[in-house]
Amino acid sequence: MPRRPERTADPRRRRDGRRGGNRRWTSGAGGAARAAVAGDDPLARPERRRIRARPGPRRAGAGERVPSTWRNVSAQRRYCQTWRELVGRLRGRVQWAPMRMLWRPIVDKVAPYDAGKPIEAELRTGAVIRLSANESPLGPSPSAVEAVRREAARVHLYPDGGSTELREALARRLGVGADWLVVGNGADELLGLLGRAAYEPGDDVVIPQPAFEPYATEAILAGANVVASPLDGYETDLDDMRRRITARTKAVIICTPHNPASTIVPGGRLEAFLGTLGNDPPLCVVDEAYRDFCDDPDTVDGVDLVRRHPTAIALRTFSKIAGLAGLRIGYVIARPECIDVLNRVRAPYNVNRLAQVAALAALGDAEHLERTRAVVLAERPRLRAALAERGAPSPPSQANFLLVKVGDRAASLRAGLARGGILVRDGAAVGFPGHLRIAIGTREQNDRLLAAWDRALAA
16 A cells, blocks of 8 residues: 655654654543553553644644654554444453442432332243232122223323322312322322422421332432431330421321231321421321221321321322222322322323223222222131141231231242242241231132241141
């Protein structure tokens, strides 16, 4: 290949290794890579790329080294390998500096939510009974299933961004205005709305521990401080929570019935607690996901709390009593001024079409809702007594599950139940080592659970 003629627009420039010329070369890999590669191996040098110099003479400043011009294509081929070859050589020889932080450091403080492993796939059995996720024993209403079928052909259309028809139906059922309600993609999203709308760095959020993990997760991600209030055995300790409230407290979260303890905060005690918070109280968020399974006459009613206390907020869901856990839909009951703030941070179209029509149909099927409740209320005391006879006591439950104390037998019992096709939740995963959390199933399912329990004990 013929030599390329050198261009020297300025005769004052030196024609040796230090002169510049009209073309100059700069490193494409940077000085850090040059310094990292030891020795004079030309193939270890960073690849260089050619850029056009500014017009006019160029002189090196004080202490500046002007890169040498490479004189011909052969030299370029010898010294300037492809970027892929260069990286391949450097990978084994250079300790690269870590990439700058792209993610928020605060994310390191939270762990992904552990919903339990898909043991059904591991067992490879078609007769698995899931009693591990507090799901409805009867599933969704047939009316809800049919509504989803009819609506499936319209999923190419955006849903109603405000869930208007569903909010109006809920308002009629609860005796409040539609502007007292906001519908969300499950309780998880609703807790996220509270975090975005209310929590700021430095705020305190008082939470009973252990409890549903997203309570703490949303507070941490907002930069707030989680102030943990330990349970008193299986009971929420309102006196301890009150002692932990300060001027920095932005919210107090109470779960009644409690997950995973299954116990309630009596309505009278909760009213007295709210009355001690003064004239400028924090938000009091009451999670009532399991309220429909309560038969205690002193069960709190979140709607009444919201009517009497401006900073009270109630969370409810269609996942449990309505059997729509797979569609992810829940709602907040609060004063209109609170709802307005939550709507400002809510994503548009946050609840899909299928979830909206299914929830609306479920509300209209009062018979199915009552049948689901009746199954739980009938089977809960029977299963609790049967397990207690087998040396596995549990606190009096007001939810659709039991928290059963089994001690150091937890792992072996859970494994034995799994071999029998019965899935239950490891208590250690929800803050209660030595326990199993067991959802209330149908009579047939509970009988199978007890039979598998006996086999596991005998093994």
